[in-house]
Amino acid sequence: MCGIAGIICWDRQKIEEDVLLRMRDVMTHRGPDDSGFYINERKSVALGHRRLSIIDLSSLGHQPMLAEDGNVCLVYNGEIYNFLDIRKELRDKGYTFNSTSDTEVILKAYQEWGEQAFERFNGMYAFCLHDKKEDLLYLARDHAGIKPLYYSLTKGNLIFASETKAFTAFHPHWEKNSDWKIYLLTFGHMPEPFTTLNNVFMLPQGSLLRLDIETGKHEIMKFNQINFSQKIINEKDALEQVRDTFTESVKRHLISDAPIGVFLSGGIDSSLIALVANTYQKENLRTLSIIFDEKEYSEETYQDIVLKKMNSHHHKYLVTENDFTNNLENIFQAMDQPTIDGVNTYFIAKCAKEDGLKAVLSGLGGDELFGGYSSFTRIDHLWKVKWLSKNIRNLFKLSEFSGIDKFKRFSFLSMQEPLSFYLLLRGIYTPKTVSVILGCSVNDVQKAIKKLNPDIHQHLGKQNFVSCLETNLYMKNQLLRDTDVMSMRHSVEVRVPFLDRKLIETVFSIREDIKFRKDIPKFLLVKAFEHILPEEITTRKKQGFTFPFDVWIKKQGKGLFENAVSKGGINKKYADRVWNEFQQGNIHWSKVWAMVVAAATCPSTMNN
Known part of the structure; x- marks a missing residue:
């Protein structure tokens, strides 16, 4: 890298x-x-x-x-x-x-x-x-x-x-993109193709x-466009091809002349990579994992289950609230582009560097391809909205006036697809709320959002539509970009076997009803590798690789939040309301963190 x-x-x-x-x-x-x-x-x-x-x-x-x-x-x-x-x-x-x-x-x-x-x-x-x-x-x-x-x-x-940051090295006073805070507070990241810099x-x-x-x-x-198709229509063929292409992908991703390892979170995807890699590396395989003092967030129990089936050189790293606090400044510098995500990858890469590794394999991409997110089940209800008239969908705007945060999100459904569905599932603040926070008009927010033209195939079945949505918006704009900059901050390369071109081509060509099952997340992937995946891993409730940010931010107290708000051109009165709601457990930590990031990573601050 x-x-x-x-x-x-x-x-x-x-x-x-x-x-x-x-x-x-x-x-x-x-x-x-x-x-x-x-x-x-x-x-x-x-x-x-x-x-x-x-x-x-x-x-x-x-x-x-x-x-x-x-x-x-x-x-x-x-x-x-x-x-x-x-x-x-x-x-x-x-x-x-x-x-x-x-x-x-x-x-x-x-x-x-x-x-x-x-x-x-x-x-x-x-x-x-x-x-x-x-x-x-x-x-x-x-x-x-x-x-x-x-x-x-x-x-x-x-x-x-x-x-x-290379562009501001070229010209220290490079003009800022006036819409960047709108994008951050709406999406939680900078959606492609836009950046914080103009042009x-x-x-x-x-x-x-x-x-x-x-x-x-x-x-x-x-020069390379992978489209959905229905070429593989037999479950037996699908299982065989997924098994073969994934195994070959892991094998290819292990090619390295420098020390390489596998990050083991304890979920299905990273566990599968580690177990397949173990068949090739055996006693030479190196794995690492992160654990927390906050037991409800730690996946150590599941990591240990997988490790018992392997013979790897494994290191566990405890990441604490103090580590989070002490690394905050460097985390903001590492972002390059503002995001509410990436802190987990920052510490993965930091631990890999301390372990002497130059490259690590990650399970990123498995949820998007095989249906690991809750969005794959929630789409059944949302799909009915597609057939509503524009006038009826405009009525969803009224939900902006709800005093309950989760109901406000339904106002996104008044927008055009695919962004309406995506923002309902993953959006941070609604256009009206963004306008209040930044002191701009709702029209300014809507104009900025309308500039986006995501590459989403509209004429797909429900599950493939969600897969396309999660792959081309959430994964590409947030997960992949954050993984790159956060890992490279520590001079560590993160490899993603699930995004091997041959594997994506295979998965995209499998008939939708074979690939996804409502009652079994990642049905096809789990069945293809049921011979090596422990049942405790495949049947556990999905947790996702999540840090205890909710706990840590509350322990930081309002000082960090207020300091950020004072620098970031954010409506202080509304910010106080957000903090109080967060303290009472009524809203997600990402809403608070988005405001902090908006101030801490603004281009002028980063240059300083």
């Missing part, structure tokens, strides 16, 4: 080396092992790279990497898990390799197949490739949006980076940006 940044000026402005190095080195945490840069003054192209060595730890994996003829240059962040297969195919065509890195495979795959090479990659990645001969530059991002890649296009240049966007998943360096002409196009 690495950090990449670059500046391309088709108006032929001179690129200052120190500006590029500022952008690159503000992300030193993403790649402490090595650094490099490439400047082509004639083409006005400058690329920077920070390296975290995982595959081929030698200097032969140094980046930027140039092809032997000097015509192609690459900076790359991530892993290509099928690089060994592609390298063999290229060797059969006569190519030779100087390193064992996947970076060199990307270069030579492009030399052989051009931009069609991108369709062959199965991994998590974001890269920039400069083709000097054709005068083209490409930005590309993986099929699931696992790795981030931000860009900004202006009249004469393109700027890109792995984190938005800085996230490249869509499975997409490439192609730039003609001579003219500045550019286009963004999909």
